[in-house]
Amino acid sequence: MKWERHGASIYKTARWKAIRQQAKRRDGFACVKCGSSQRLQVDHIKPLRSNPELAFDINNTQTLCGTCHSKKTRVECGHPELSPERQQWREFMRLSPPSTLSE
Ligand SMILES: [Zn+2]
Structure with missing residues (x-):
């Protein structure tokens, strides 16, 4: 995974930090896929590996939340996406406050 190391050096530069801030501001500090503002990350639309x-x-x-970003990365690495059922279940578990389980 040579490209990852190459990419990692970019993420430490002041230049990238400035771009990242600009990108988040442009996207209104929200994930462009789902609108979440949790764990925002700035993603390269065309992977650095090829561009x-x-x-x-x-x-x-593009600004992505942690969930959408890891999903995209998984697809790029050739791993299958979670099935819609599993994805829904995950979302359900994430959104449900634990207190409802004890009723
Ligand atoms: Zn998202």
């Missing part, structure tokens, strides 16, 4: 020259291109960035 390293777009690393600092604001037009190649």
